[in-house]
Amino acid sequence: MTASSSAQFPTGRSTVTHSNSNCAFEIDKTHEFFESGWSIVVLGRLELATEDDFARMQYREMPTPWAGGNRYMFIRLPCEHVSGRRVIGHAR
Secondary structure (H helix, E strand, O other): OOOOOEEEEEEOHHHOOOOOOEEEEEEEEEEOOOOEEEEEEEEEEOEEOOHHHHHHHOOOOOOOOOOOOOOOEEEEEEOOEEEEEEEOOOOO
16 A cells, blocks of 8 residues: 555456456465464555556565466556454464
8 A cells, every 4th residue: 555545556467357447456464373464455446557656666565466477567446445454363
């Protein structure tokens, strides 16, 4: 998430039908040792990333997708609704 309240991420050209589509984007992180983690879901309408988005992405670490394939198209998802949860477990 950025200060502009949107998520930017790479995707494959074939996965995007057109901009202005409703979309849900989920990102999560787990910690096996502590049996804990977090998850965030963002809902909004897709847009193509802008030059300003690319400038903000330039020095950030991008998430690594779990699905294979090439990801050459960058999408912007303005956050119309954000929800999330944190799971706190126990150390082994």
